[in-house]
Amino acid sequence: MARPIESRRRTTVPGSRPQPPSKTRKTIGFVAGTAVIVACLLLVDARWENLSELPGNLGNYVSLMADGVLSNPLEDPETGYWQRAFELMLESLYMAWVGTMIGAVVSFPLGFLAAENISPRPVVLIVRQILNAIRAIPELIFAIAVMLPIFGFGPAAGALALGVGSVGTLGKLTAEVIEGIDRGPVEAARATGARQLQILRWGVVPQALPEVVAFWLYRFEINIRASAILGVLAAGGIGSLLSQLFAGTRQWDRIGITLVVIIVVTIVVDLISAAVRHRIISGGKQQLVEVAETSSIPAAS
Amino acid sequence: MIRFSNVSVTYPGGVHALRDIDLEIQDGSFVVVVGLSGAGKSTLVRAINGLVPLTSGSLEVNGRHVEQAGRRELRALRSEIGMIFQSFNLVKRTSVVNNVLMGRLHQTPTWRTLLGWYRPADRELAMQALERVEIVEKAYVRAANLSGGQQQRVSIARALAQEPKVMLADEPVASLDPPTANVVMRDLQRINRELGITTIVNLHFLDLARRYGDRIIGMREGEMVFDGTGEQADEKVFEDIYGRSLTADDVLDLPAQVGLADVVEQRTDGESARQDPS
Amino acid sequence: MSVQVASTAVGQVDRSAWPRKPRPRWSLWFGLVVVVAITVWSMISIEFTLAPLFTDLTRGAEILERFFDPNWEFAWRIRDAWMETLYIAVIAAVVGNGVALFLSMLASKITNPNTVVYQGFKTILSVVRSLPDIAYGLIFAAAVGNGALAGILALIMFNIGINAKLTSETIDAVDVGPLEAADAAGGSRIQRAWSAVVPQILPNYTSYSLYVFELNIRASVVIGIVGGGGIGQVIRVQLNQFQYENLGAVIFALFVVVFLLDRVSVWIRRRLV
Ligand SMILES: Nc1ncnc2c1ncn2[C@@H]1O[C@H](COP(=O)(O)OP(=O)(O)O)[C@@H](O)[C@H]1O
Ligand SMILES: [Mg+2]
Numbered sequence: 001m002a003r004p005i006e007s008r009r010r011t012t013v014p015g016s017r018p019q020p021p022s023k024t025r026k027t028i029g030f031v032a033g034t035a036v037i038v039a040c041l042l043l044v045d046a047r048w049e050n051l052s053e054l055p056g057n058l059g060n061y062v063s064l065m066a067d068g069v070l071s072n073p074l075e076d077p078e079t080g081y082w083q084r085a086f087e088l089m090l091e092s093l094y095m096a097w098v099g100t101m102i103g104a105v106v107s108f109p110l111g112f113l114a115a116e117n118i119s120p121r122p123v124v125l126i127v128r129q130i131l132n133a134i135r136a137i138p139e140l141i142f143a144i145a146v147m148l149p150i151f152g153f154g155p156a157a158g159a160l161a162l163g164v165g166s167v168g169t170l171g172k173l174t175a176e177v178i179e180g181i182d183r184g185p186v187e188a189a190r191a192t193g194a195r196q197l198q199i200l201r202w203g204v205v206p207q208a209l210p211e212v213v214a215f216w217l218y219r220f221e222i223n224i225r226a227s228a229i230l231g232v233l234a235a236g237g238i239g240s241l242l243s244q245l246f247a248g249t250r251q252w253d254r255i256g257i258t259l260v261v262i263i264v265v266t267i268v269v270d271l272i273s274a275a276v277r278h279r280i281i282s283g284g285k286q287q288l289v290e291v292a293e294t295s296s297i298p299a300a301s
Numbered sequence: 302m303i304r305f306s307n308v309s310v311t312y313p314g315g316v317h318a319l320r321d322i323d324l325e326i327q328d329g330s331f332v333v334v335v336g337l338s339g340a341g342k343s344t345l346v347r348a349i350n351g352l353v354p355l356t357s358g359s360l361e362v363n364g365r366h367v368e369q370a371g372r373r374e375l376r377a378l379r380s381e382i383g384m385i386f387q388s389f390n391l392v393k394r395t396s397v398v399n400n401v402l403m404g405r406l407h408q409t410p411t412w413r414t415l416l417g418w419y420r421p422a423d424r425e426l427a428m429q430a431l432e433r434v435e436i437v438e439k440a441y442v443r444a445a446n447l448s449g450g451q452q453q454r455v456s457i458a459r460a461l462a463q464e465p466k467v468m469l470a471d472e473p474v475a476s477l478d479p480p481t482a483n484v485v486m487r488d489l490q491r492i493n494r495e496l497g498i499t500t501i502v503n504l505h506f507l508d509l510a511r512r513y514g515d516r517i518i519g520m521r522e523g524e525m526v527f528d529g530t531g532e533q534a535d536e537k538v539f540e541d542i543y544g545r546s547l548t549a550d551d552v553l554d555l556p557a558q559v560g561l562a563d564v565v566e567q568r569t570d571g572e573s574a575r576q577d578p579s
Numbered sequence: 580m581s582v583q584v585a586s587t588a589v590g591q592v593d594r595s596a597w598p599r600k601p602r603p604r605w606s607l608w609f610g611l612v613v614v615v616a617i618t619v620w621s622m623i624s625i626e627f628t629l630a631p632l633f634t635d636l637t638r639g640a641e642i643l644e645r646f647f648d649p650n651w652e653f654a655w656r657i658r659d660a661w662m663e664t665l666y667i668a669v670i671a672a673v674v675g676n677g678v679a680l681f682l683s684m685l686a687s688k689i690t691n692p693n694t695v696v697y698q699g700f701k702t703i704l705s706v707v708r709s710l711p712d713i714a715y716g717l718i719f720a721a722a723v724g725n726g727a728l729a730g731i732l733a734l735i736m737f738n739i740g741i742n743a744k745l746t747s748e749t750i751d752a753v754d755v756g757p758l759e760a761a762d763a764a765g766g767s768r769i770q771r772a773w774s775a776v777v778p779q780i781l782p783n784y785t786s787y788s789l790y791v792f793e794l795n796i797r798a799s800v801v802i803g804i805v806g807g808g809g810i811g812q813v814i815r816v817q818l819n820q821f822q823y824e825n826l827g828a829v830i831f832a833l834f835v836v837v838f839l840l841d842r843v844s845v846w847i848r849r850r851l852v
Contacts, residue, residue, distance in 0.1 A: 014435075014438050015432075015435060015437065015438060016437070016438060017428060017432075017437050017438075017440065018437075018438055018439075018440055018441055020440075020441060021441050036669065037669065037670070037673055040665075040666040040669040040670050041666075041670060043662065043666055044663060044666035044667065044670060044727050044731075045663060045726070045727055045808075046726065046727035046728040046731060046808075047723070047724065047726060047727075047728050048728065050723040050724055050728055051723065051728070053722070053723060054722055054723055054732070057721075057722040057723070058718075058722055061718070061721070061722065090624075091624065091625060093621075094620075094621035094622075094624045094625045095621075095625055097617060097618065097621045098618065098621050098622055098625065098627055101618050132838065132841070133834070133838065135841070136834055136837040136838040136841055137830075137833075137834055137837070138797040138798075138800055138801060140800070140801050140804070141800075141830050141833065141834075144814070144818060144826065144830075145643075145646055145826070145827075145830055149641075149642035149643055150631050150632065151631045152631070154625075154626070155625035155626070155627075156625055156626055156627045156628060158625075159625060159627055225711040225712070226711070228711035228713050228714065229711060229712065229713045229801050231713075232713060232801075232804060232805060236625070239711070239713055242713065242714060242717060243713075243717065243805065246717040246720075246721060246805070250721060259710065259714065262709065262710060262711070262714065263706055263709045263710060266709035266710075267705055267706070267709050270705070270709070350763055352759070352762065352763060376765040376766070376767065377765065378765070379762070379763055379764065379765035380764065380765030381765075382763070383763075383764075384760070384763035384764075386756060386759070386760065388756050389756070390756030390757050390759055390760040391756075391757060391760075392757040392774070392775055392778045392779060393754075393779075394778045394779060394781070394782075395778040399774075399778075402774075403757075403760060403761055403764055403766070403774050403775070404764050406761060406764050406765060406766035406767075406770045406771075406774065407764060407765035407766060409770075411767060411769050411770060414766075414769070414770045414773050414774060415769075415773055456760070459760065459764070460764075463764055463765075469763075
């Protein structure tokens with residue numbers, strides 16, 4: 001069996017030096033890539049000369065921000081700055097969380113519909129394209145186009161925009177997880193004469209859920225950042241504060257405090273979320289499988 | 302010449318891997334180091350090119366003191382010492398010849414490495430090294446697509462491309478099947494004879510050790526417990542080194558006479574069809 | 580894979596021949612309760628309600644109607660802004676991904692043996708990653724003025740944050756055997772990184788870089804809104820002037836552009852990796 005494959009692949013006689021592979025394609029790719037980059041650099045209307053001001057300005061801002069961050073937080077007006085930044089960061093977290101939950105609830109069934117091993121082909125194709133379409137649109141656009149006209153300005157509209165935005169990625173990832181599951185339990189469930197919905201519940205969900213839940217958490221981390229973007233449209237949260245601060249007279253001390261709050265809260269939430277994700281992925285599978293098994297006993301008897 | 306004087310190595314965990322080793326290895330000799338797993342064979346060999354720092358004592362290689370060498374000097378020293386690993390340590394995703402060219406790193410300026418523009422002379426050396434281990438036809442194949450035995454020969458070529466004075470091999474055949482193991486050992490022996498490269502090989506199969514070693518060194522718990530020729534190393538000696546009676550696992554268990562034809566057959570067909578498990 | 584690991588850990592009960600009753604999975608139920616509580620609390624805090632969908636649909640309807648009557652001519656008229664967005668995304672991706680490769684080497688213990696230094700770079704990278712792109716947009720617009728340059732700089736930071744973290748984690752997981760071989764051959768640290776590490780991480784790194792480029796088109800729109808030039812700037816102006824017909828055209832066009840680029844990127848990734 002191995003012989004013919006081997007002799008077809010081998011282009012040279014044993015012991016003799018082979019021809020080096022042609023470099024033409026590599027060279028063409030390299031030249032084309034370089035040309036695109038150079039063209040972009042030449043055509044873009046950027047005021048490169050302003051780069052010289054960058055280090056000085058940034059240094060200046062950093063020292064002004066450090067002033068704000070390092071001054072006594074228990075004195076006015078810093079106390080108020082810290083408080084307000086925390087409140088609005090919390091609001092951003094709420095928006096992100098609600099958005100993630102909306103995304104999770106909506107994307108879960110869509111993930112099943114987009115999984116090739118579960119759904120009929122036409123359904124898969126249609127749902128996939130819908131998910132791709134949603135992924136192509138920034139949350140901000142959802143907010144501008146749909147949420148603000150109906151819901152008005154505010155965090156609820158922001159949460160909804162984040163939710164719709166999350167459906168695309170989460171649905172796609174859910175479908176991929178479902179397509180990667182072990183077929184054994186599904187066939188076992190089918191062999192007992194279970195109906196399609198029962199097969200999904202006992203054969204598919206327990207296998208897929210841990211990874212899917214981990215993706216939800218990951219999306220939450222992304223949504224925290226995205227919620228800041230929505231703030232620019234006065235959808236509330238830390239982004240609103242940031243854009244107000246920059247739109248006005250740029251109180252750099254206050255901006256510094258706000259940035260520190262964003263950095264610290266985001267990193268802490270990321271760490272917690274990452275820890276939970278690892279736990280879910282390593283231990284959770286077994287747990288969820290067990291829950292499914294133990295609670296299936298009364299159902300079966 | 303390689304000279305260990307009172308060399309001891311203690312690992313951070315407190316394991317005494319080498320205790321008071323005194324050892325001289327003449328230029329051009331073929332030395333096999335045997336001992337149970339954990340006896341300190343790897344540590345002994347890695348001390349020679351400074352991959353493991355000494356805790357005390359001194360170690361002289363080709364007139365240079367390893368324990369005193371700074372980073373730059375150590376790199377110069379290492380470039381004169383080829384090394385072959387049990388797990389081949391090839392970059393699997395790149396071509397065979399690129400792997401062999403890693404043997405020229407020390408002679409190549411950094412900017413050339415970054416651009417991948419090795420000198421033609423270095424490329425020629427790499428091809429010659431591949432010819433010496435009879436695998437030059439695979440020069441532009443990805444290393445991942447070779448069998449274990451072929452990968453080990455590529456790693457020998459990589460060491461040869463260094464034009465080394467000393468060749469170190471840490472259990473080079475432990476991951477290979479018996480016929481391939483013999484091919485690789487024979488390659489090492491041939492290189493030692495033809496090029497006069499001092500060769501130090503760690504093994505734990507006593508039959509291979511006896512077949513290929515001009516000189517055998519026995520290690521047990523960090524100490525040298527035997528130093529003699531292949532003929533002197535009989536079963537009694539090995540039982541002494543291993544501290545127990547011998548078992549079937551201690552020999553490669555190859556029928557005494559293997560025709561060269563069989564080995565060549567193995568080399569060109571059977572092996573190349575196998576895929577690397579990783 | 581983890582199923583096997585977990586089941587051997589659970590399976591080591593040998594007290595008696597009878598299986599024990601499964602432990603109550605309180606942690607799971609507890610987790611569920613916590614999740615529900617957080618969700619309810621968050622919804623109350625931001626006064627989340629779907630009611631406007633039923634009561635205020637008409638208020639939105641008028642605007643939506645204008646949206647869905649897009650002024651196509653406008654989308655074409657601003658072609659320069661489209662191209663600018665593309666230039667910004669390409670330049671930022673090239674610079675950002677290049678810098679990210681370098682930083683990720685410094686932020687991995689495999690390529691940077693100095694514990695203090697690599698931990699320091701890891702920390703810097705997580706700080707860089709924690710700031711949203713909009714914050715970078717605002718800061719750089721302040722520092723170098725509104726326009727493409729601010730957009731490029733902000734996107735570079737955004738790209739570094741994403742790619743460097745992913746790449747340094749990939750480096751942490753490479754096979755260290757070839758590195759040892761490079762050391763044994765007398766290579767320097769840079770040579771070792773380039774000849775033994777880069778080939779191993781290249782597929783992942785390429786895939787992250789393309790992913791970052793995909794994100795850039797979307798992100799540059801957002802950054803443009805706060806002063807980063809390109810199509811985002813156009814969107815802001817049209818939004819301020821309540822030109823919903825123009826906005827509709829821009830948004831539909833953007834949708835098509837991103838969708839197509841996404842497909843192209845998926846295609847490239849499949850061919851390269
Ligand atoms: N990097 C290390 N850190 C701590 N202990 C080590 C290390 N490498 C090897 N050892 C210990 O040193 C002893 C000798 O190891 P080694 O030289 O690898 O033996 P061998 O190659 O003969 O199997 C063993 O007990 C081993 O556990
Ligand atoms: Mg060893």
